[in-house]
Amino acid sequence: MCITLFIILTIAFMVVRLMPGSVYDNPEYSIEIIQALEAKAQLDKPWIIQYFHFLKGALRGDWGVSVKIAPCVPVFDVIKQRIPITILLNIISLVISLPIGILAGTVAAMNRSRMPDHIISFLVVIFISVPSFVFATLMQYFLAFKAGWFPIVYSATAAGTAKYRSMMLPMLALSFGPIATVTRYLRGELIENLSSEYMLLARTKGLTKYQAAFRHAFRNSCVPLANIIIPMFTGILGGSLVVERIFAIPGVGGLMVESVSTSDHFLTVAVLLFYSVISLFTILLVDISYGIIDPRIRLGGNE
């Protein structure tokens, strides 16, 4: 995990440094000022020296300061401010999409090849293939601008229900993809489990169709589901990069886009690091959860 993180960091550093333009590009500064600033941050040296300088700083916990977005503030302090809203948004979307996805997937599987299944499968294809920012823009236009049901952008200053109302659209936009993913996955798993031999055995015991479906097929389908939920979180995080921007939400995603477009390089690297740590952590969680959830893996070592 540490090695992966190191490689990610290295690549991030190089990509950022290879971008044209200086961190200190500013029409108000003269060439001399820029050169002096660059010399101070060792940016006039070859990139390999810059890289070691950066690593040395990173090891001491000094990741540099933001230049443009919040001048002279350490980069992680900038990110820290932005984290809560992003995490809140993502967790809420996940919480919304799970029950809906599970319900839709179950309905589709139990009515396989009949009308409800066809409708749900059709919607799933749309929701999976259309990216979240398209929904975000469409909803912003139709529901917020035309119909006026929701605020057009997120308002951080509003309190109570108004704040949550302004969060509704971005949450919805972020939920469609995960809902479709859960639905499709659960439908596939359930259909496979419903037609398995142990379902026949469960029914020959005398369980009714629904008892058997719920106690055996549904439970077993939820086990692998647990393992896609965690990586899905990373997926929502990726989606929120753009959606946050559309709804002007001051989150980490927006920060990432801003820092790149204003070439606030230290900040970009730090945000990238934040996303990488979260992704790596979720992968680790998945591996651990396999062992906890599935008895075949949990007990495998004891035999």
Added chain:
Amino acid sequence: MKTGESILTVDNLSVSFRTYSGIVKAVRGVSFELNKGETICIVGESGSGKSVTVKTIMGILPPSAVIESGTINYKGMDLTKLTEEEYARIRGKEIGLIFQDPLSSLNPLMKIGRQITEALLIDKEMSKREAREAAIELLGAVGIRDPEQRFEQYPFQFSGGMRQRVVIAIALARNPEVLICDEPTTALDVTVQARILNLINELKQKRQLSIIFITHDLGVVAHMADRVYVMYAGKIVEYGTAEDIFLEPAHPYARALLASVPDMETEGRLASIPGAPPNMLHPPTGDGFAPRNKYAMQIDFEEEPPMFRISDTHYAATWSLHPSAPEIPMPDVLRERIRRMKEGGANR
């Protein structure tokens, strides 16, 4: 043959599958009866409709299957007319089923114990603790050692034979009167096979079970059967007591099947049945086996043979039994073997 009262009667049962390529007539007018306390074997090759027949009895046909005609009479009820809810009361309680593949018929993610108590708790007559004790007792009864400890384990911690014992325990949990075994030993090693068969016979004695045993293994038939039904292309082509079938097979398919089984005296090439089973998308007219029978007569291809009576217990559907049919010789291997069996007396 025991002349007990009949407990399950299947009459003229036909089952078809609707598939994309057409209607598959899997079972075509099958009739048989199971008497109290006896074991009947239904023998036939893959695709002859054996499994479909028992799935129909259990009411667990896939949605694409349709019962075209016929009745299944169990204790005065016609099982083909039951609703799903009524069927749920029959399954497990009256008729139990053991599957072919114990490796896939247990829920891999549920503890063995719960899979048994689940069946016991359906009737709502037991508390959870009673069910647990009953389940442990059952596990012991089917020959699983340390049942208390095994109770808490998952299927993957059991060997194939042990899993089949668990499946048997589940099938017997609610004391059914009829036990259907759908090739229960096919997926097991030969040594384990014999133990499972002995267990089934033992449980049959103890619990006065009536058993329908599906198999394609004639060795198993010899071990288990009171009476034998030979099935080919969705029809019963011959039936009789085990002695009738083994010593005086009449239908050419039954003869060919018996001749293809090796024994200690077999030398040279093993006899095989030429050709392939018919495609049930286009079921054959006449005697289904005729295309593979070198003694087939013109009428075998044209008209379906009725059941000819050979003795009170022994019937076969083949035109070769018609009074005006020519004598058809028994295959040499078989004649020789039957002679030895008759000399050896009961040593079959």
